[in-house]
């Protein structure tokens with residue numbers, strides 16, 4: 523989204539996860555810094571005069587993950603921010619999501635020691651903190667948010683022309699009837715084959731957006747992790763069919779994928795077959811590129827976690843004469 527807008531394109535982005543939607547919509551419609559700072563001031567004033575939240579009903583994890591004073595502010599904002607409908611409040615929610623968890627040596631994160639990329643599971647996290655004698659730092663959420671807003675918006679809002687939707691890829695065309703036959707470039711990175719469960723990995727950020735205070739599975743995105751290649755390729759075929767009507771005559775589609783338990787050549791061949799079956803006339807525009815993945819941030823927290831070892835970038839366009 524952001525890259526497209528910075529390049530002067532108009533952009534439409536869709537993801538089934540409310541987390542991806544919130545972060546992307548915040549980039550599609552960035553408010554001015556002054557608007558964010560005055561909204562933060564109003565929220566802080568309201569917070570000072572409000573009752574403290576309902577910390578007591580939360581699972582034990584939260585007592586160890588956040589300092590009590592920090593958690594009160596997080597609960598207030600969780601309850602208060604109308605991120606679905608207000609662009610300014612959505613931008614503030616996106617800043618909260620970016621700071622919700624991360625490494626304690628940085629002053630920009632609210633939580634006890636955690637990776638910033640994914641939220642570790644509750645029981646594991648509590649055991650990890652106990653074993654390492656780690657306690658949650660006290661952070662003033664409003665101070666962190668002001669500093670993050672200044673950082674993100676100091677060079678101005680992103681250009682206009684972006685829109686985001688929280689939508690299953692299979693039905694994305696129905697969301698933007700005005701774009702039918704007009705999309706010139708698709709850049710997509712679908713869930714990788716048998717690699718990760720975003721819903722589980724992002725459970726704490728999803729909680730902040732109103733979901734359960736614990737990891738959930740297939741409540742938000744049942745296609746996150748297909749362990750069966752047949753189901754996986756059936757899903758991707760459905761996703762390509764879902765966007766087919768949006769593609770213009772000269773459209774280019776770029777897809778980034780990864781997998782465990784399958785070599786890049788095999789993955790590229792299956793991807794190309796899925797596209798050939800569903801997007802008539804589309805073929806590979808050059809050899810796919812493979813990049814090896816090294817040094818994942820989660821490794822130091824979850825030694826032995828088996829991840830994806832490579833990523834594949836493949837570009838497709840309509841082949842003339844077909």
Ligand SMILES: C[S@@+](CC[C@H](N)C(=O)[O-])C[C@H]1O[C@@H](n2cnc3c(N)ncnc32)[C@H](O)[C@@H]1O
Nearest residue numbers: 537538539542689690691711712713743745746
């Ligand atoms: C590899 S990530 C890519 C995220 C993001 N597009 C990016 O490039 O940073 C895969 C994304 O697919 C989303 N997803 C899973 N199932 C989906 C579906 N049926 N329709 C749309 N998005 C889906 C997940 O929520 C996740 O954000």
